[in-house]
Amino acid sequence: xxxxxxxxYYWAMAPAVLLVVVFFVLPLLQVLWLSVSEPTLGLxxxxxxxxxxxxxxxxxxxxxxxxxxxxIALTAGxxxxxxxxxxxxxxxxxxxxxxxxxxxxxxLIRAFAWVMILRTEGVLNSALLCLGLVDxxxxxxxxxxxxLIGMAHYMLPIAVLPMYSSMQAIPRTxxxxxxxxxxxxxxxFFWVYLPLSKPGIIAASVLVFIFSLGFxxxxxxxxxxxxxxxxxxxxxxxxxxLRWGYATMLASTLxxxxxxxxxxxxxxxNVQKVFxx
Amino acid sequence: xxxxxxxxxLRWTLLLAGxxxxxGFLVVPMLIVVPVSLTDRNYLSLPEHSLSLRHYATFLAxxxxxxxTLQSLLIAAVSAAASVFLGALCAIGCWRLSNGWxxxxxxxxxxxxxxxxxxxxxxxxxxxAAAGLYDTYAGxxxxxxxxxxxxxxxxxxxxxxxxDVRxxxxxxxxxxxxxxxIRLVVIPAVVPGLxxxxxxxxxxxxxxxxxxxxxTSREIKTLPKRIWDGLQDRIDPTIAAVSVVLIVATLLLxxxxxxxxxxxxxxxxxxxxxxAIEPQGxxx
Amino acid sequence: MGDDxxxxxxxxxxxxxxxxxxxxxxxxxxxxxxxxxxxxxxFVTLLGPSGSGKTTILMVVAGFITPSSGxxxxxxxxxxxxxxxxxxxxxxxxxxxLFPHMTVEENVWFPLRVxxxxxxxxxxRVREILDLVQLGGLAGRLPGELSGGQQQRVALARALVFQPxxxxxxxxxxxxxxxxxxxLQWEISALHRRLGSTFINVTHDQEEALSMSxxxxxxxxxxxxxxxxxxxxxxxxxxxxxxxxxGESNFIRGQxxxxxxxxxxxTVQDRSFLQAGEAAPKEPxxxxxxxxxxxxxxxxxxxxxxxxxxEGRIADFKYFGSTFYLQVATKLLGRIMVKxxxxxxxxxxxxxxxxxxxxxxxxxxxxxxx
Numbered sequence: 001x002x003x004x005x006x007x008x009y010y011w012a013m014a015p016a017v018l019l020v021v022v023f024f025v026l027p028l029l030q031v032l033w034l035s036v037s038e039p040t041l042g043l044x045x046x047x048x049x050x051x052x053x054x055x056x057x058x059x060x061x062x063x064x065x066x067x068x069x070x071x072i073a074l075t076a077g078x079x080x081x082x083x084x085x086x087x088x089x090x091x092x093x094x095x096x097x098x099x100x101x102x103x104x105x106x107x108l109i110r111a112f113a114w115v116m117i118l119r120t121e122g123v124l125n126s127a128l129l130c131l132g133l134v135d136x137x138x139x140x141x142x143x144x145x146x147x148l149i150g151m152a153h154y155m156l157p158i159a160v161l162p163m164y165s166s167m168q169a170i171p172r173t174x175x176x177x178x179x180x181x182x183x184x185x186x187x188x189f190f191w192v193y194l195p196l197s198k199p200g201i202i203a204a205s206v207l208v209f210i211f212s213l214g215f216x217x218x219x220x221x222x223x224x225x226x227x228x229x230x231x232x233x234x235x236x237x238x239x240x241x242l243r244w245g246y247a248t249m250l251a252s253t254l255x256x257x258x259x260x261x262x263x264x265x266x267x268x269x270n271v272q273k274v275f276x277x
Numbered sequence: 278x279x280x281x282x283x284x285x286x287l288r289w290t291l292l293l294a295g296x297x298x299x300x301g302f303l304v305v306p307m308l309i310v311v312p313v314s315l316t317d318r319n320y321l322s323l324p325e326h327s328l329s330l331r332h333y334a335t336f337l338a339x340x341x342x343x344x345x346t347l348q349s350l351l352i353a354a355v356s357a358a359a360s361v362f363l364g365a366l367c368a369i370g371c372w373r374l375s376n377g378w379x380x381x382x383x384x385x386x387x388x389x390x391x392x393x394x395x396x397x398x399x400x401x402x403x404x405x406a407a408a409g410l411y412d413t414y415a416g417x418x419x420x421x422x423x424x425x426x427x428x429x430x431x432x433x434x435x436x437x438x439x440x441d442v443r444x445x446x447x448x449x450x451x452x453x454x455x456x457x458x459i460r461l462v463v464i465p466a467v468v469p470g471l472x473x474x475x476x477x478x479x480x481x482x483x484x485x486x487x488x489x490x491x492x493t494s495r496e497i498k499t500l501p502k503r504i505w506d507g508l509q510d511r512i513d514p515t516i517a518a519v520s521v522v523l524i525v526a527t528l529l530l531x532x533x534x535x536x537x538x539x540x541x542x543x544x545x546x547x548x549x550x551x552x553a554i555e556p557q558g559x560x561x
Numbered sequence: 562m563g564d565d566x567x568x569x570x571x572x573x574x575x576x577x578x579x580x581x582x583x584x585x586x587x588x589x590x591x592x593x594x595x596x597x598x599x600x601x602x603x604f605v606t607l608l609g610p611s612g613s614g615k616t617t618i619l620m621v622v623a624g625f626i627t628p629s630s631g632x633x634x635x636x637x638x639x640x641x642x643x644x645x646x647x648x649x650x651x652x653x654x655x656x657x658x659l660f661p662h663m664t665v666e667e668n669v670w671f672p673l674r675v676x677x678x679x680x681x682x683x684x685x686r687v688r689e690i691l692d693l694v695q696l697g698g699l700a701g702r703l704p705g706e707l708s709g710g711q712q713q714r715v716a717l718a719r720a721l722v723f724q725p726x727x728x729x730x731x732x733x734x735x736x737x738x739x740x741x742x743x744x745l746q747w748e749i750s751a752l753h754r755r756l757g758s759t760f761i762n763v764t765h766d767q768e769e770a771l772s773m774s775x776x777x778x779x780x781x782x783x784x785x786x787x788x789x790x791x792x793x794x795x796x797x798x799x800x801x802x803x804x805x806x807x808g809e810s811n812f813i814r815g816q817x818x819x820x821x822x823x824x825x826x827x828t829v830q831d832r833s834f835l836q837a838g839e840a841a842p843k844e845p846x847x848x849x850x851x852x853x854x855x856x857x858x859x860x861x862x863x864x865x866x867x868x869x870x871x872e873g874r875i876a877d878f879k880y881f882g883s884t885f886y887l888q889v890a891t892k893l894l895g896r897i898m899v900k901x902x903x904x905x906x907x908x909x910x911x912x913x914x915x916x917x918x919x920x921x922x923x924x925x926x927x928x929x930x931x
Contacts, residue, residue, distance in 0.1 A: 009455075010370065010378075013367045013370035013379070015363050015367075016363040017367065019419075019426075020388070020389070020423055024389060024397070024423050025385075025388070028396070028397075031400045076302075079296050084296075098303060101527070102304060102307070104527055105307060105524060105527055106483075106527070108504055108508075109310065109504075110306075112310070112508065112512075112516060113307050116310065116321065117306055123323070153302070153306065156299065157303070171658075173658040174658055176645070176654070177654055177660075178660075178675075179625075179645040180623055180625075180650065180729075181651075181671055181675065181723075182646050182649065182672050184646055184675065187674075191674070214392070214395060214396065215393075216393070216395050217486060221508060231395040234395045235490070238402075251399050254393060254396060258392075258393070262391070
């Protein structure tokens with residue numbers, strides 16, 4: 001391709017890149033800068049990472065919830081992805097549609113719906129009381145259980161799609177070969193199919209964990225202020241206390257942690273493919 | 278004879294049951310908003326004596342809700358259009374160049390999906406305030422355009438993946454300029470990607486909350502923001518009504534997208550690109 | 562000696578019978594009423610063009626496809642409904658299907674592993690079989706690191722390691738280049754002789770079928786066209802299809818005139834030819850179709866005194882080093898293909914040269930027209 005031609009395509013990319021660099025990357029860099037310059041130059045803000053027990057708790061909460069969410073999403077999502085890879089075309093379209101629809105529904109509405117269901121006067125508790133399974137309403141919102149349910153609900157589609165994608169790529173012949181060689185169903189699954197679906201599982205875990213870390217809306221609504229994860233903590237630091245140094249430090253820590261995590265994982269998986277580009 | 282088939286069939290039935298239970302867990306809880314929106318009481322509850330549409334009336338008649346809806350529609354439409362334009366150009370450029378630069382650009386363009394929205398909001402606040410974009414339509418449109426571009430890039434790239442580069446080369450060889458080629462040859466082929474990208478960017482902007490919380494205060498009160506505020510002080514069934522409307526709207530948009538894709542695929546019988554099975558990262 | 566005793570004992574027992582196997586997919590019939598018997602220890606090839614149903618039969622035998630009707634009997638036992646994992650057959654798939662996440666050793670260990678034998682316990686057998694297929698040093702490699710021929714051998718080793726009753730091969734050599742294919746044909750035959758297992762091989766390559774098999778079953782559009790040992794099928798094809806699919810044939814249609822006890826005459830225009838054997842099968846109009854292989858025709862620059870003779874001109878010819886392959890245009894019989902060894906050629910062929918073709922009465926054979 002001639003240089004003149006190339007130039008045209010560079011120009012085509014330019015506006016989007018410019019916009020993103022100026023109005024996205026630069027502000028992020030500013031956040032990083034502010035974390036070491038506000039109120040004064042230096043790493044004092046980061047001292048809180050070591051000193052502040054509240055911050056420790058927030059991080060612990062966050063990581064624990066994210067890890068659990070990832071676990072739940074993978075465990076519940078694997079059978080769905082597996083089934084999707086085996087069933088016929090129409091059946092599969094229906095399943096994909098359920099997933100895609102849920103995925104695109106406003107996260108706000110989903111959290112709201114879960115509040116409807118899980119709160120003390122909500123549907124679930126009413127049903128449990130009615131059936132006589134419990135004497136008192138079960139506390140399912142404003143605690144970690146509610147948050148986990150809400151987050152797992154959001155993350156399931158994100159977990160299923162990459163796993164399905166990699167399962168779809170497993171040629172039938174491997175399973176047939178295993179059976180032909182005498183393998184029973186569980187042997188075929190654990191020794192042949194599961195290992196071959198590993199890339200999808202890894203991709204799914206990465207995606208779910210990454211998105212969970214930065215999650216704001218669902219934990220805020222379902223956690224009711226009792227379960228504070230890092231995203232909400234950042235917002236609170238900014239909104240209510242306007243401590244720029246502290247807030248940007250929190251944000252920077254999260255950003256750096258995410259970047260490191262992605263960089264680590266990028267060695268084993270193709271990050272771009274995972275995100276679909 | 279059927280004994281040989283028993284265990285496999287049982288396993289399969291259990292698997293399907295399990296899969297559909299999970300899918301049920303995904304879909305059914307969303308349906309709860311429907312009965313709640315039809316309650317005859319004034320507080321969050323299931324209908325007691327009769328179904329009532331008054332909460333829908335409240336939503337539609339209330340000037341504040343109406344204003345928010347309009348704002349959201351406007352902002353979403355404009356930012357989606359901008360995202361499609363910029364994102365498509367970028368995707369086409371990347372696709373054609375296919376070198377180290379374009380790979381880096383692709384990665385860069387994915388950043389708004391990966392970086393948590395809290396951080397994005399925090400970062401944008403300062404710059405928006407300094408640039409006089411705080412609490413303005415332009416400010417929100419700008420923010421949503423940037424965060425919507427990744428969706429367009431993903432869908433258009435997917436469409437381009439199925440497009441034969443040689444068609445473009447043939448056009449160039451026949452004397453068409455780069456711009457003409459893009460206009461007359463490439464764009465028509467990636468229209469499904471453009472439409473899907475536009476739909477997803479629209480839905481993203483319409484539902485976006487976190488960034489809006491950071492860069493607006495009184496002037497701009499998009500629909501999600503009003504719902505959020507409603508959830509903070511007094512949750513009333515109007516929110517359920519709004520939710521139902523939003524669910525139906527999303528459903529219709531997705532169906533329209535799927536239908537358009539299918540029709541184009543039938544008419545042209547070329548790959549319409551994957552049904553967007555990889556919509557990623559609606560960070561919250 | 563013990564080995565031979567075992568082989569003999571097993572050879573007497575077990576055989577695989579297919580009884581009127583039929584498989585339909587909606588309106589389409591993949592195989593129709595296929596019946597055959599495979600004797601223990603033989604190498605049988607299912608031969609046919611694509612779509613002839615040969616792979617379907619193999620898949621039914623393996624258990625991956627359930628027939629619409631018919632039965633499969635292994636040593637008198639009906640295994641038609643038995644799941645593939647219970648049949649104890651060794652299968653080599655087209656494309657080999659080596660598990661990409663396992664090393665060569667782990668791949669070969671797999672069938673033993675599913676039968677409850679640990680890696681330690683299996684190691685000896687795995688090494689032995691790998692040596693047998695000449696892959697001794699590659700046990701630790703991954704399939705992705707091997708060449709096509711090596712992958713093929715691993716697939717064979719994996720299928721053989723648990724000493725199955727029956728080996729099923731689905732076009733195992735189709736992905737390999739000519740030289741490699743030839744080498745592996747020798748190797749597979751050697752393996753077969755050495756191990757004494759029964760082999761059912763599926764292929765569309767008739768040379769492969771001829772060179773490797775004890776028996777060949779020729780399939781056409783889902784039905785068995787003819788079966789028998791290679792020389793029977795080659796020398797005495799029953800139908801036009803077999804005569805042209807296996808090797809090459811010229812076809813002559815003539816009216817039957819004189820019939821004697823062990824031979825008859827047929828005429829084409831005004832010339833009559835002598836044919837050994839019965840004048841059957843006959844067409845309704847009293848004509849027969851005679852198949853004549855190119856290599857059975859003698860070529861001379863002068864008239865010959867052979868019983869059957871026709872004259873013509875060389876329209877075209879090709880030189881293959883060891884043979885000449887000629888197209889001879891004859892007024893009587895149309896275009897006749899002739900193959901003749903270059904070493905014993907009495908003259909150098911040239912375009913438009915006049916030649917005389919001749920063949921003996923038992924060089925040709927009567928075939929069914931369709």
